[in-house]
Amino acid sequence: MKLFDFWGGVHPAGHKHLSADQPIRIMPPPARLQIPLQQHTGLPALPVVKVGESVCKGQLLARGQGAVSASVHAPTSGTISAIGDFTAPHVSGLPLPTITLDSDGEDRWLDREPLPDPFALVPEQIAVHIAEAGIVGMGGANFPAALKLNKARQAKVHTLAVNGAECEPYMTCDDRLMRERAAGIVDGVRLMLYALQAPQAVIAIEDNKPDAIISMTAACHGDPQIRVVVVPSRYPAGSAKQLIQLLTGLETPAGGRGTDTGVLVHNVGTAYAVHRALRQAHPLISRIVTISGGAVAEPQNLEAPIGALVEDLLGFCGGVNGEIAKLLMGGPMMGQPLPSRQTPMVKGTNGVLALTAAEAQLTTPSPCIRCGRCVDACPMGLMPLEMSKRARHDDLDGALAFGLIDCISCGSCAYACPSHIPLVQYFEYARGALEAQERAEQKSKETRRLLEQRQARLARAEQAKVEAAAKRLAEKQRAKAAKAGVGVAA
Amino acid sequence: MIAAVLSLTILGVFCGWLLGLAARYLRVETNPLNEELQQLLPGVNCGQCGFPGCAGAAEALASGKAPVTLCPPGGQPLVQALAAKLGVTVDAASGPPLLAHINEATCIGCAHCSPRCPTDAIIGASKQIHGVIQDACIGCGLCVEVCPTECLQLRPATLTLKTWYWPKPALSFGG
Ligand code: SF4
Ligand code: SF4
Ligand code: SF4
Ligand code: SF4
Secondary structure, eight states: OOOOOOSOOBOOOOOTHHHHTSOOEEOOOOSEEEEESOOSSSSOOEEOSOTTOEEOBTOEEEEOOSSSOOOEEOSSSEEEEEEEEEEOSSTTOOEEEEEEEEEOSOOOBOOOOOOSOGGGSOHHHHHHHHHHTTOBOTTTTOOBHHHHHHHHHHTTOOEEEEEEOOOSTTOOHHHHHHHHOHHHHHHHHHHHHHHHTOSEEEEEEETTOHHHHHHHHHHTTTOTTEEEEEEOOOBTTTSHHHHHHHHHOOOOOTTOOGGGGTEEEEEHHHHHHHHHHHHHOOOSOEEEEEEESTTBSSOEEEEEETTOBHHHHHHHTTOBOSOOSEEEESOTTTOEEOSOSOSBOOTTOOEEEEEOHHHHTOOOOOOOOOOOHHHHHOTTOOOHHHHHHHHHTTOHHHHHHTTGGGOOOOOHHHHHOTTOOOHHHHHHHHHHHHHHHHHHHHHHHHHHHHHHHHHHHHHHHHHHHHHHHHHHHHHHHHHHHHHHHHHHHO | OHHHHHHHHHHHHHHHHHHHHHHHHSOOOOOHHHHHHHHHSOOOOOOTTSSSHHHHHHHHHHTTOSOTTOOTTTHHHHHHHHHHHHTOOOOOOOOOOEEEEEOTTTOOOOOOSGGGOTTOOEEOOTTSOOEEOTTTOOOOOHHHHHOTTSOEEEEEOOOOTTTOOOOOOOOSSOO
């Protein structure tokens, strides 16, 4: 297959050897799990269990509500000990509504009845099963997978691109999954193709993962619909828009979606979750997560239950050596700095990194020298120095005009910048400020409406008062007239 | 009887004519800018700006006697809108907006507060604990003044994952 190229990109040091060669270890559920009700784009799931209730592994804990949402299931058996707020796996350390599950240590499954033959179902029904299993995009997008499939089917997508590029440094969870569970992934890809009613799938893997390429090629051998495509290792090859560009040469239109090009991108982890949901009636209650970084005693990949705390994950990998200079959920390029270890892993968590001071390279920014390296690095063809300058001066419209909306926050620009300017943080700030502005405008519109409503209500009340007074007056006069009439008659 | 009706009618017509004349010859010239500014202001007439109502505030703004930050209920969007209209610059950033909050432990349900709220943001019947609908409250503080138990207070709006965003990097050099 002919490959195309995408603009820009960088070659950060991989650090993948730390965790790539150990097999996936299954982590037993810790004594207590903290399961957030919002691990996906959209509305939070609504709890269907009560505090004190005992639940089986795989049982529904909270149901997705509204058009965009995802259900949440019990990762092990035990008792619901609380439903309340708990620290979100987010840099702000703000809370999210969370279900606390105390494990009973038995890991007892709900009675499961796997489907005899998923291909006997209509395609829509496959999507229903995927939605019921609570599957979201596991590459970090967190978008409900069934919804994405349905939309893509309606858009008549012709190719499913299965993303095994894994371009983030340190991350090896997709690599290990492809090496060890290739057959499951390929089965998941077939199921998704059927749900999509699309003719072909390509599995894209970066050329730095030779073992994964071999095992995946073997697993889809003889299937005319599925092919493995080796892509060069360059960050961010695994970003949806860049992957589409690599495979088809098509650029996603500014402000548009990937599916506008006829290609739908799903992560290998998502394909595996689909396989498990349809073949084993196994909802999304665990995932492969890379625990790595120089401060981790035994870096490796774990299959860990959703809701396990970062503390537990690090503990299961032999704890930490020395001091953690930077704790991240996700990779060093796009990961989320974590303020605490007391925060749970979720469906979209591909890794936890505990970096030493030497790795974290905490640098001091200096002024921009207008060298243009950020422009060369940007895979979206933007001008990061101009955007950040405008964000810095709160010229949000100016930042927008330079393409802020198209920035995918990949961090290539900040990585390339010799002045270590936190470019991405400027963009996140500008985006947040724009959203806040929008919310404020919405509110002042709403305030005006409420004011008018109230004024109308007061006016009506006033009117009613006046009318009542007039009526009383009229009655009084009538009574007077009647009296006078009587007087005249008398 | 007829004489009385007639004399009153004539008096009425005459007064009307006088008023009409007054309106024509004694008209106060209103500045079109005043009107535009008044359109932007919330129209609550809460008096927090220290001017007699929103009309007074608009006049003060137009004549440069008041800063664009004069109106607390209008919040940041109003500041921006006024600055744009008047062609002045302001610093964008400010803390989170203040919103009214009722302490349920000390609310006695006197219902003094709810009739004062310009946006009907306070709910609760007499002798019941009252509550503030945060989405509707504009933080004008009119309710706070009348609460006899001081259970009503303005507090910075609580941040959520939806409203939080990265702060602007604080760098030590200019540029
Ligand atoms: S890479 Fe850094 S120093 Fe160079 S132009 Fe971009 S922002 Fe400025
Ligand atoms: S973070 Fe945005 S601006 Fe920077 S390289 Fe990536 S897409 Fe370009
Ligand atoms: S501060 Fe009080 S009166 Fe003003 S909008 Fe809020 S609740 Fe209503
Ligand atoms: S004025 Fe204060 S005490 Fe009275 S109902 Fe309102 S909040 Fe409660």
